[in-house]
Amino acid sequence: MGVAENRSLPSPLVVLQISILRSAAPFIRVSGSCILFMSVLICFMFRDKEGVMGIKSAYPKWLAIVGDVFMWLPIAAPILTGLPRIFKGVNPPVDYLMPAELFPAALLGMILLLWAAIARRTMRAPIGITIAAAFVGLIGCQVVAEVTGLASGAIEPTGWPWIGVLVLLGLYILALVMLGVLGIILAKRLGKIV
Numbered sequence: 519m520g521v522a523e524n525r526s527l528p529s530p531l532v533v534l535q536i537s538i539l540r541s542a543a544p545f546i547r548v549s550g551s552c553i554l555f556m557s558v559l560i561c562f563m564f565r566d567k568e569g570v571m572g573i574k575s576a577y578p579k580w581l582a583i584v585g586d587v588f589m590w591l592p593i594a595a596p597i598l599t600g601l602p603r604i605f606k607g608v609n610p611p612v613d614y615l616m617p618a619e620l621f622p623a624a625l626l627g628m629i630l631l632l633w634a635a636i637a638r639r640t641m642r643a644p645i646g647i648t649i650a651a652a653f654v655g656l657i658g659c660q661v662v663a664e665v666t667g668l669a670s671g672a673i674e675p676t677g678w679p680w681i682g683v684l685v686l687l688g689l690y691i692l693a694l695v696m697l698g699v700l701g702i703i704l705a706k707r708l709g710k711i712v
Contacts, residue, residue: 578634579708585630586701592620593694617691618656624694628652631701634708641704648696655690659683 600612617624628649635642663669666679673679 578637581634582705588627589698592617652693659686
């Protein structure tokens, strides 16, 4: 006699997560996979003899340097792509939404900077607070745009909703610049320790 298989139905939460992943934009899936792959690769690259990143290791310095490069990418990209547009006279010359569009690179930079700060037990609070400010700015910008109808085009980009979106986007960009500067300071500090 065969043993009856015990098959239980997946929970509604699992079904919801699977349907969200299936319906998500391919960019989100690819960028999430890239970040996961990079995190695993970094874990294997930056491990000590014992298999764990030690306090006396030089790897947190390299984590800070690589993380800082990823932090400056969303800031430098609009400027570099905007230079030809300035000479052509295109208005606006700089794509001010590009730092938000390059969030996966910024997220990887945030993870690496925070990892280096935690590993060396230095500058954890300023980096953590600035990362939180970046998330507040980006998520707040998206929420305000969605709630007011700017995202769907239901209203014109004028008035307080437009100003609110721009202020929150400015907070996000300012937090990215601050994280880039903090990354430089962290790399210098870690260079002196090693």
